[in-house]
Amino acid sequence: MGTCMTRDEIFAKVRTVLVDALAVDEDEVTPSAVLTRDLGAESIDFLDVVFRLEQAFGFKIAQGELFPDNVQQDSRYVKDGRVTPQGIAALKERLPHADFAVLERDPQVAKVGEIFTVDSVVRFVERKLGK
Amino acid sequence: MWIDRIVELIPRERLVAVKNVSLAEGHLHDHFAAGGGRGALPIMPASLIIEGMAQAAGILVGHAEGFRENVILAKVSLAELDADAGPGDALRYTAVLRQFDGAGASTEGTVERRLPQGGWEPIGRIDLMFSHVGAERAGPGAPAGNFVFGESFKTLLRLSGF
Numbered sequence: 674m675g676t677c678m679t680r681d682e683i684f685a686k687v688r689t690v691l692v693d694a695l696a697v698d699e700d701e702v703t704p705s706a707v708l709t710r711d712l713g714a715e716s717i718d719f720l721d722v723v724f725r726l727e728q729a730f731g732f733k734i735a736q737g738e739l740f741p742d743n744v745q746q747d748s749r750y751v752k753d754g755r756v757t758p759q760g761i762a763a764l765k766e767r768l769p770h771a772d773f774a775v776l777e778r779d780p781q782v783a784k785v786g787e788i789f790t791v792d793s794v795v796r797f798v799e800r801k802l803g804k
Numbered sequence: 805m806w807i808d809r810i811v812e813l814i815p816r817e818r819l820v821a822v823k824n825v826s827l828a829e830g831h832l833h834d835h836f837a838a839g840g841g842r843g844a845l846p847i848m849p850a851s852l853i854i855e856g857m858a859q860a861a862g863i864l865v866g867h868a869e870g871f872r873e874n875v876i877l878a879k880v881s882l883a884e885l886d887a888d889a890g891p892g893d894a895l896r897y898t899a900v901l902r903q904f905d906g907a908g909a910s911t912e913g914t915v916e917r918r919l920p921q922g923g924w925e926p927i928g929r930i931d932l933m934f935s936h937v938g939a940e941r942a943g944p945g946a947p948a949g950n951f952v953f954g955e956s957f958k959t960l961l962r963l964s965g966f
Contacts, residue, residue: 724933
């Protein structure tokens with residue numbers, strides 16, 4: 674299923690998922706909106722988004738596949754409250770859908786959540802559907 | 805506990821529990837006490853109906869992995885209640901497991917109230933999300949072992965025949 678979906682169709686479904694999971698209005702869900710900063714997502718909301726995407730698109734998402742687990746506690750990635758260049762490189766490889774521009778400008782560990790925009794979720798779904 | 809008995813448990817699928825509301829419960833005397841020229845209005849607080857569903861659904865989620873995980877209520881995704889429950893009413897909570905993985909679970913639930921003539925009428929829906937909190941995520945100072953499913957949960961399961 675899903676392989677013939679257009680990007681607009683994927684975006685529309687992702688928007689519905691985010692409206693339901695985050696209790697935001699449709700017009701707030703723009704491609705550049707950041708899930709945490711702009712749409713108010715908290716940690717449990719990321720699991721809610723994963724569950725709803727699985728149901729909406731009919732695929733399974735492994736733990737850590739869309740959103741990373743416990744980056745803050747990972748000494749391989751974080752030093753003195755900042756994500757190291759090696760950490761960013763590793764995250765980029767694990768999360769090719771995410772948007773790292775913010776984190777590269779300001780690698781504070783608190784900014785890790787900001788690598789997930791609406792567009793990054795759409796890109797993730799596109800990759801999962803094999804486009 | 806905010807449920808009195810588990811009446812059905814289909815592992816990893818659904819759990820049904822009942823709660824009898826009684827005027828002997830102290831909180832009903834305050835919710836709402838007489839005042840301002842009107843008499844007392846004893847009704848079960850909606851927050852405690854949500855807690856009842858959280859216990860029913862939480863047992864369903866915990867049971868899925870043999871109660872090895874600490875199952876923490878993390879999100880009330882939906883809570884709609886169309887009617888009150890007062891002394892003499894019975895509530896029936898049906899929790900259905902929607903999704904489950906290592907990180908947590910989501911459940912959908914219906915709340916029903918017993919009709920005076922028998923049978924049940926739906927009075928609400930409560931959908932919840934739970935996190936699995938193992939020792940590595942519980943943080944320093946957390947109690948050892950399973951700090952969610954304690955004696956009162958075990959007693960409820962035993963008295964319900966599970």
